[in-house]
Amino acid sequence: MSLFDKFQPTKEMYYALREQTGRDPFGVSMDEMKGPTRAIVKGREIVLAGTNNYLGLTYDESAVKAAQDAVAQSGTGTTGSRFANGTYDAHRQLEIDLAAFLGFKHCIVFSTGYQANLGAISSLAKPPEDVILIDADCHACIYDGCQLSGAETIRFRHNNPSSLEKRLQRLDEKVNGKLVCLEGMYSMFGDTAPVKEFVDIAHKYGAHVLLDEAHSFGVFGDNGRGLAEAQDIIGDVDFYTGTFSKSLASIGGFVASNHDELEYLRFSSRPYMFTASPSPANIAAASAALKRIASDQSMRITLWENAKRVHAAFTQLGFEVCAPASPVIAVKLAGKAQAFKAWNFLMENGVYVNLAIPPGTPNATSILRLSVSAAHTNEDLDIVISAYTALSEMLANDDSKD
Amino acid sequence: MTSIQEDDDLVFRKICSLIEPLNEKGVKLTRDTDLIADLEIDSVAVLDVVMDIEDNYDISIPVNTISEIKTIGELVDAIHAIKKEQS
Numbered sequence: 001m002s003l004f005d006k007f008q009p010t011k012e013m014y015y016a017l018r019e020q021t022g023r024d025p026f027g028v029s030m031d032e033m034k035g036p037t038r039a040i041v042k043g044r045e046i047v048l049a050g051t052n053n054y055l056g057l058t059y060d061e062s063a064v065k066a067a068q069d070a071v072a073q074s075g076t077g078t079t080g081s082r083f084a085n086g087t088y089d090a091h092r093q094l095e096i097d098l099a100a101f102l103g104f105k106h107c108i109v110f111s112t113g114y115q116a117n118l119g120a121i122s123s124l125a126k127p128p129e130d131v132i133l134i135d136a137d138c139h140a141c142i143y144d145g146c147q148l149s150g151a152e153t154i155r156f157r158h159n160n161p162s163s164l165e166k167r168l169q170r171l172d173e174k175v176n177g178k179l180v181c182l183e184g185m186y187s188m189f190g191d192t193a194p195v196k197e198f199v200d201i202a203h204k205y206g207a208h209v210l211l212d213e214a215h216s217f218g219v220f221g222d223n224g225r226g227l228a229e230a231q232d233i234i235g236d237v238d239f240y241t242g243t244f245s246k247s248l249a250s251i252g253g254f255v256a257s258n259h260d261e262l263e264y265l266r267f268s269s270r271p272y273m274f275t276a277s278p279s280p281a282n283i284a285a286a287s288a289a290l291k292r293i294a295s296d297q298s299m300r301i302t303l304w305e306n307a308k309r310v311h312a313a314f315t316q317l318g319f320e321v322c323a324p325a326s327p328v329i330a331v332k333l334a335g336k337a338q339a340f341k342a343w344n345f346l347m348e349n350g351v352y353v354n355l356a357i358p359p360g361t362p363n364a365t366s367i368l369r370l371s372v373s374a375a376h377t378n379e380d381l382d383i384v385i386s387a388y389t390a391l392s393e394m395l396a397n398d399d400s401k402d
Numbered sequence: 403m404t405s406i407q408e409d410d411d412l413v414f415r416k417i418c419s420l421i422e423p424l425n426e427k428g429v430k431l432t433r434d435t436d437l438i439a440d441l442e443i444d445s446v447a448v449l450d451v452v453m454d455i456e457d458n459y460d461i462s463i464p465v466n467t468i469s470e471i472k473t474i475g476e477l478v479d480a481i482h483a484i485k486k487e488q489s
């Protein structure tokens with residue numbers, strides 16, 4: 001046995017599939033960026049349709065300018081943790097602005113969304129007396145947060161409030177704190193949670209709810225506050241987590257709450273205390289993007305128009321689309337091999353999407369995950385739809401599976 | 403080692419019936435069968451099988467417990483222990 005034996009099975013599978021197509025879906029290099037929806041890859045311009053740039057703000061003029069000014073003013077990095085020398089006025093101000101935008105009393109900014117979830121879950125729930133209940137399809141960072149916490153962790157069926165209720169009923173009376181974790185829009189299929197039902201059930205059993213709106217912040221709700229706003233339940237969410245790496249077009253993450261105890265995370269959350277804070281440019285860009293989201297609803301309207309157009313086109317082409325129309329539009333393929341082939345075919349037709357295969361996907365499905373952006377032009381989407389039209393013809397004659 | 407047909411433990415039989423559809427290589431299922439090494443079932447698929455078991459027996463099996471389980475026999479034992487505790 002050596003340290004590296006464990007990599008062998010995955011390596012073999014991965015290399016074999018890669019060899020068939022001559023490309024590496026998990027090692028694409030965007031050789032030159034041409035804007036929020038275009039890049040040059042191996043000498044060819046492609047449409048980016050597998051990002052999380054939902055509102056298309058990565059090249060927003062005000063955000064770019066704010067980031068440039070922040071670098072000039074405050075330097076390239078903070079070289080320290082939020083807990084030590086890494087909290088600048090801009091970090092504090094962004095916390096205040098996010099809390100105000102969402103309508104919460106408190107907000108803490110972390111270095112990434114991954115760390116925000118890791119940090120919140122691991123310091124809120126402690127073994128042996130607390131229990132964490134998570135939606136089965138939760139993101140890796142929620143699973144990892146549970147591991148770091150060490151508290152007993154129970155999965156409930158995806159988007160199934162009665163499955164949560166059964167598990168809450170089964171809990172021993174000796175259990176102290178109960179933390180229920182779920183997401184707004186799920187990143188792989190683009191399906192959305194019945195947040196209101198979950199919150200009602202959790203509170204009925206004295207549990208707190210942590211809702212990760214990583215993909216739904218800026219995308220759902222009349223003001224872009226996420227799925228909780230769309231379902232009119234935002235004030236009842238105990239812990240609202242989010243990221244800067246999607247609609248906010250930067251890097252960083254946050255947790256917002258009405259519980260005063262949130263502030264204790266600053267002294268107890270290892271992923272907050274033991275890593276450097278986001279750089280001034282990251283904070284400035286996220287702040288500027290937040291201002292744009294708060295003042296301009298047109299990006300979200302365009303995003304949804306684009307989402308509906310692509311969803312309708314794919315449905316009409318006969319693809320098995322994983323969820324109703326949303327900015328994430330995933331189509332199901334017959335298996336890993338077909339998915340690799342289809343992914344490669346789209347690249348050859350000038351379109352980048354995300355290839356996702358088990359165990360990174362729900363129900364062991366192999367999918368192509370496409371995400372639309374408000375920045376996609378009609379021409380971008382024409383290219384996407386015609387590539388998928390050609391793909392559907394190719395697949396009609398394909399019987400590869402695994 | 404007894405085979406499924408000879409084993410009269412109902413939990414063992416139930417687990418085998420849930421795992422059989424994932425047993426693509428047709429490995430003979432015994433208590434010593436390693437879920438990941440022998441059956442090449444990925445860690446998420448194991449969790450999904452466990453979810454079916456939970457609903458079937460109306461028990462909750464923590465992820466922490468599952469991550470320590472390697473073989474079918476260990477899973478059977480864990481379920482017996484939890485059934486006793488939660489009933």
Ligand SMILES: Cc1ncc(COP(=O)(O)O)c(C=O)c1O
Binds near residue numbers: 113114183214
């Ligand atoms: C649901 C969910 N939560 C959190 C994250 C992590 O966000 P970040 O990129 O800021 O670490 C992601 C993104 O990968 C995600 O999909």
